[in-house]
Structure formats: C-alpha cells, structure tokens
Amino acid sequence: xxxxxxxxxxxxxxxxxxxxxxxxxxxxxxxxxxxxxxxxxxxxxxxxxxxxxxxxxxxxxxxxxxxxxxxxxxxxxxxxxxxxxxxxxxxxxxxxxxxxxxxxxxxxxxxx
Amino acid sequence: xxxxxxxxxxxxxxxxxxxxxxxxxxxxxxxxxxxxxxxxxxxxxxxxxxxxxxxxxxxxxxxxxxxxxxxxxxxxxxxxxxxxxxxxxxxxxxxxxxxxxxxxxxxxxxxxxxxxxxxxxxxxxxxxxxxxxxxxxxxxxxxxxxxxxxxxxxxxxxxxxxxxxxxxxxxxxxxxxxxxxxxxxxxxxxxxxxxxxxxxxxxxxxxxxxxxxxxxxxxxxxxxxxxxxxxxxxxxxxxxxxxxxxxxxxxxxxxxxxxxxxxxxxxxxxxxxxxxxxxxxxxxxxxxxxxxxxxxxxxxxxxxxxxxxxxxxxxxxxxxxxxxxxxxxxxxxxxxxxxxxxxxxxxxxxxxxxxxxxxxxxxxxxxxxxxxxxxxxxxxxxxxxxxxxxxxxxxxxxxxxxxxxxxxxxxxxxxxxxxxxxxxxxxxxxxxxxxxxxxxxxxxxxxxxxxxxxxxxxxxxxxxxxxxxxxxxxxxxxxxxxxxxxxxxxxxx
Numbered sequence: 379x380x381x382x383x384x385x386x387x388x389x390x391x392x393x394x395x396x397x398x399x400x401x402x403x404x405x406x407x408x409x410x411x412x413x414x415x416x417x418x419x420x421x422x423x424x425x426x427x428x429x430x431x432x433x434x435x436x437x438x439x440x441x442x443x444x445x446x447x448x449x450x451x452x453x454x455x456x457x458x459x460x461x462x463x464x465x466x467x468x469x470x471x472x473x474x475x476x477x478x479x480x481x482x483x484x485x486x487x488x489x490x
Numbered sequence: 491x492x493x494x495x496x497x498x499x500x501x502x503x504x505x506x507x508x509x510x511x512x513x514x515x516x517x518x519x520x521x522x523x524x525x526x527x528x529x530x531x532x533x534x535x536x537x538x539x540x541x542x543x544x545x546x547x548x549x550x551x552x553x554x555x556x557x558x559x560x561x562x563x564x565x566x567x568x569x570x571x572x573x574x575x576x577x578x579x580x581x582x583x584x585x586x587x588x589x590x591x592x593x594x595x596x597x598x599x600x601x602x603x604x605x606x607x608x609x610x611x612x613x614x615x616x617x618x619x620x621x622x623x624x625x626x627x628x629x630x631x632x633x634x635x636x637x638x639x640x641x642x643x644x645x646x647x648x649x650x651x652x653x654x655x656x657x658x659x660x661x662x663x664x665x666x667x668x669x670x671x672x673x674x675x676x677x678x679x680x681x682x683x684x685x686x687x688x689x690x691x692x693x694x695x696x697x698x699x700x701x702x703x704x705x706x707x708x709x710x711x712x713x714x715x716x717x718x719x720x721x722x723x724x725x726x727x728x729x730x731x732x733x734x735x736x737x738x739x740x741x742x743x744x745x746x747x748x749x750x751x752x753x754x755x756x757x758x759x760x761x762x763x764x765x766x767x768x769x770x771x772x773x774x775x776x777x778x779x780x781x782x783x784x785x786x787x788x789x790x791x792x793x794x795x796x797x798x799x800x801x802x803x804x805x806x807x808x809x810x811x812x813x814x815x816x817x818x819x820x821x822x823x824x825x826x827x828x829x830x831x832x833x834x835x836x837x838x839x840x841x842x843x844x845x846x847x848x849x850x851x852x853x854x855x856x857x858x859x860x861x862x863x864x865x866x867x868x869x870x871x872x873x874x875x876x877x878x879x880x881x882x883x884x885x886x887x888x889x890x891x892x893x894x895x896x897x898x899x900x901x902x903x904x905x906x907x908x909x910x911x912x913x914x915x916x917x918x919x920x921x922x923x924x925x926x927x928x929x930x931x932x933x934x935x936x937x938x939x940x941x942x943x944x945x946x947x948x949x950x951x952x953x954x955x956x957x958x959x960x961x962x963x964x965x966x967x968x969x970x971x972x973x974x975x976x977x978x979x980x981x982x983x
Binding site (some may be wrong): 398403406410413414417420421423424425426446447450453454457460461464465468469471472475476481484485 | 635643654
C-alpha cells in the first residue's frame with residue numbers, strides 16, 4: 379500500500395512541476411494546488427498507513443492508528459486552501475489590471 | 491509553566507481581530523495599535539527579565555506534557571528577538587500613521603500588520619517544528635496581503651513571484667517535516683534533538699537537514715535571495731521596512747534553532763555548507779549593492795549582505811561567534827528599518843528612485859541627511875554605534891575557529907556596504923541642490939520622528955551594550971549547549 383501511494387505522490391509531483399513551469403498564471407496556481415495534495419499524501423504515508431483502531435482510550439482495540447499525521451494534514455490542507463484562494467484572487471486582479479495571464483508578458487515593470 | 495509567554499503572540503492576534511471591526515474608525519485603530527504594541531513591548535521585557543531569574547520558560551498548551559503536546563519555549567535568544575520585533579513594529583507604526591494614507595488604513599492595513607507580528611513572534615517562541623510551519627504561514631499570508639495591498643501593477647506582478655516562491659518553499663518545509671516524522675517519529679524540537687543524539691545523525695538525517703537548510707535559506711535570503719530585491723522594492727515604504735527588518739530574520743532564527751539544537755552532529759557537512767553559502771551571499775550581495783542606481787535595490791541588497799554576515803556566526807559555531815550573530819541580528823533589525831525608512835522618505839521627497847537623479851538633499855533636509863550619515867556609520871560598524879560590537883565578536887569567533895576566509899569576506903563585505911551607502915550619500919545628499927524653494931516638499935514631522943527614534947536606538951544599543959550583554963551571553967550559551975534547552979523542555983516538571 380505504501381509503495382502504491384508513493385508512486386501516486388510521484389505522479390502528482392510530476393504533473394504539478396509540469397504545470398508550475400508553464401507560462402500561464404492559472405496553470406501555475408493549479409500546479410501549486412496539486413503540489414500541496416502530493417505533500418499531504420506524503421505526510422500521511424510517512425506517518426505509516428497502519429490498520430488500527432481509533433486512537434481513543436476506552437475503545438477495544440489492540441492497535442491504534444497514529445493520529446498526529448492526520449492532524450498535520452488537516453492543518454496543512456487549511457493553509458494551502460487559504461493560499462490557493464488568495465493566489466486565485468491575485469491572478470484575477472492581475473488579469474484585470476494588465477489584461478495578461480502570460481507570465482512572460484508580465485515582466486519588466488522596473489519603473490512602472 | 492508560565493502563561494505569560496503566550497502573550498507576545500496572543501496580544502497582536504487579538505488586536506488584529508479587534509481592529510477588523512473598526513474599519514472606518516481610523517483614530518481608534520491608531521490608538522488601539524499603539525496601546526497594544528506598548529503592552530507587547532512591556533511584557534517582552536518582563537519575560538526576558540524572568541528568564542534570567544528562572545531559566546528557560548515553557549508553556550504546554552492544554553496541559554499536554556512534552557513531547558506529546560505543542561508548546562511554547564522562551565529562552566533569551568527568542569525573547570531578545572521578540573522584544574526587538576515589537577519595538578521596531580511600534581516605531582514603524584508611527585511612520586505608517588504619517589505616510590500610509592487613508593485608503594490603506596481603511597483597507598485593513600493595521601490588522602494585517604498585527605497578524606504579521608503574530609506570525610513572527612509565534613515563530614520565535616514555538617518549540618514544535620510543525621507549529622513553526624504554521625506560524626510561518628500566518629506570517630506569510632499576512633505578508634502576501636501587505637505586499638499586494640494598494641494593487642498597483644508593479645505590486646501585483648512582484649507579489650506573484652514572491653508568493654509563488656514562498657508556496658514552493660512551504661512545500662519543501664512540509665516535505666522535510668514528513669521525512670523527519672517518518673524517520674524520527676516526533677516533531678518536538680527538544681525531543682528531536684535527544685532522539686537524533688541517540689541514533690546518530692546518519693546520511694539520511696543529514697539529507698533531511700539539507701532540505702531544511704534550503705527551506706530556511708529561501709525565507710532568510712541566504713544564497714537563494716533572487717526573489718528578494720524585486721519584491722522588497724514593490725510595496726509602500728513602511729511595508730518594505732517591516733519585511734526588510736523582520737521577515738528575513740525569522741528565517742535566520744529558524745536556521746540558528748535547527749542547526750544548533752537539532753542537526754549539530756555533522757558540522758563538517760551542514761555548517762561548512764552554511765559557511766560557503768554565507769560567503770557567496772556576501773559576495774553577490776556586495777556586487778548587487780554597488781551595481782544598481784535604484785536606491786530601493788541598493789537597500790535590498792544590503793539586507794542580503796547582512797543575512798550572509800549573521801550566518802557567519804552559525805558557520806563557525808563558537809560562543810563568540812554566536813554572540814556576534816545575536817548582537818548583529820538585533821542591530822540589523824533596527825538599522826534596516828531605519829535604512830528603509832530613510833530611502834522611502836527620499837523617494838517621497840523627490841519623487842525619483844535613482845540616486846543620480848537626486849542631489850543636495852542635505853541642504854533642504856539637514857536632519858534626514860545626518861540620520862542617513864549615522865545609519866551609514868552604524869552599518870559600517872563604527873563605534874559607538876550598534877554595528878560595532880557585533881562585528882568585534884564576529885571577528886573573535888571566526889579567529890577562534892580558524893575560519894580566516896569567512897573573516898576576510900565578512901569584513902570585506904562591510905567595506906562594500908560602506909561604499910554602496912556612501913554612493914547614495916555623495917550622489918543624493920551632497921552636491922548642488924536641484925530642488926528650488928517653491929517645489930520644496932515639506933518633510934512631515936510624523937515621518938521624521940520614527941527615523942530619529944530608530945537613530946537614537948542605534949546609539950543606545952551601541953553605548954548601552956553592557957545593558958543587554960547579560961541576555962546575549964545567556965542566549966549564546968543556550969545555543970552553544972543544546973542540553974540546557976532540552977533539560978528545560980523535557981525534564982523540568
């Protein structure tokens with residue numbers, strides 16, 4: 379299972395890097411969103427994909443799942459959600475101001 | 491357990507949230523901001539004093555004992571930085587009152603300054619690696635808003651670069667955390683240190699430490715500074731000053747924390763690499779600082795040089811070196827804020843950004859000219875100003891460690907700093923005045939007072955260095971002996 383997820387992470391990172399390197403701003407943002415999904419999966423895999431019970435005292439389980447990676451992922455998801463939302467608004471504003479979403483065309487505003 | 495150490499983070503947070511509701515009451519916003527920042531400064535002084543009596547303080551949130559819960563740890567190093575941050579923010583807020591303009595004030599400028607400070611102070615105080623990530627993100631999100639606020643074309647374009655690079659470095663941060671958790675099974679910094687000391691820092695852990703090095707170097711502008719000059723030139727003066735004085739320093743702090751507390755077993759690889767990166771940063775920073783005519787670029791490259799200089803102390807890792815770094819860190823926060831304010835004021839007064847288009851400013855604005863002269867001397871390290879003591883200890887530290895190349899480059903870079911600023915001084919402040927009396931833009935008192943305050947601070951820190959020597963010594967000792975930190979976090983009940 380771990381191997382499978384690791385391959386999935388690899389695929390996601392590949393897709394994300396491809397998108398990040400493109401010229402269109404909206405693709406870059408989508409790339410960063412996919413990149414963050416890859417790292418969330420990585421966090422979960424590195425914590426170990428254990429088959430255990432709910433980590434609560436009083437439950438009749440012999441093994442428990444590590445709850446910490448899930449807490450970390452939850453926090454990371456919220457943060458990446460906020461950043462992606464902000465980036466989308468920024469891209470929209472930039473498009474409105476400059477009429478461009480091509481990153482190459484957005485260069486060279488040295489003296490405004 | 492001491493509940494007071496959460497206050498430097500929670501006061502700005504609550505202030506920020508409160509200010510959101512008083513959007514159109516600018517006067518009230520200003521009063522609340524000043525009161526809140528004064529409280530933060532007072533509490534930081536109190537905690538710093540308390541640490542000298544009771545040793546390192548910690549606060550376990552929710553009563554979860556370390557290493558299970560998230561905790562805040564306050565030692566002299568972090569509290570010195572929290573204190574300096576709070577003082578500088580207070581002074582920069584005064585400048586903002588005079589310069590930022592009603593539109594910014596109504597569009598939640600002050601709340602986001604406070605959110606930024608929440609993140610900065612939180613990063614200094616946290617004792618948990620994941621919490622450090624969260625505090626970084628709080629700080630960065632606030633900085634994204636501050637850099638784009640106003641929405642001029644140049645701001646939007648520069649902020650896309652700034653945000654993309656920071657999203658990427660946050661991604662690397664998460665990757666490093668995931669690997670570290672997978673290998674060691676904990677994220678509490680003190681606990682990490684203990685476990686790594688037990689199992690030894692093998693190649694795998696050294697690679698993870700290098701990922702952390704990349705992450706924090708990107709934030710600090712150590713070698714990976716290519717995003718810095720552009721994005722720090724785009725926002726309004728106050729915001730640029732906040733960024734230049736505080737944001738890179740958080741990255742520097744994180745580097746010091748991780749490479750003195752957690753990954754200190756392989757100095758031959760990690761610390762040597764930091765040394766090489768510091769040298770390259772100082773060389774390229776110096777080249778940048780003398781290559782440009784734009785005053786904002788020159789100032790931004792000065793930030794880069796200072797980051798390289800501070801990290802020389804970490805590269806040599808001697809007690810004198812650490813003391814030098816800490817003195818210089820505090821000094822640099824003050825002086826970079828002052829430098830950015832003066833540069834911004836020059837642009838405000840002349841409407842020009844290139845130094846060859848300004849001339850004779852000292853005749854029209856003598857006090858501003860003299861303040862710039864003081865800044866220049868302080869950055870060059872002339873006693874009795876604040877830059878001197880840091881350089882002395884840094885020199886001592888590098889000589890003790892026998893790192894003569896680092897010594898040479900560090901002190902040569904000071905000469906380039908001096909030259910780059912002298913160029914501004916000679917071109918813009920001396921010479922024939924080109925502003926005739928009718929076009930003379932009056933210099934607002936509200937802009938001059940913060941600069942004077944910062945100027946007094948650099949004098950005060952230089953002359954009253956005895957006053958903070960106790961704290962700096964304590965901070966350097968803790969950095970030198972991670973055992974002190976570990977004892978305080980894990981074994982004191």
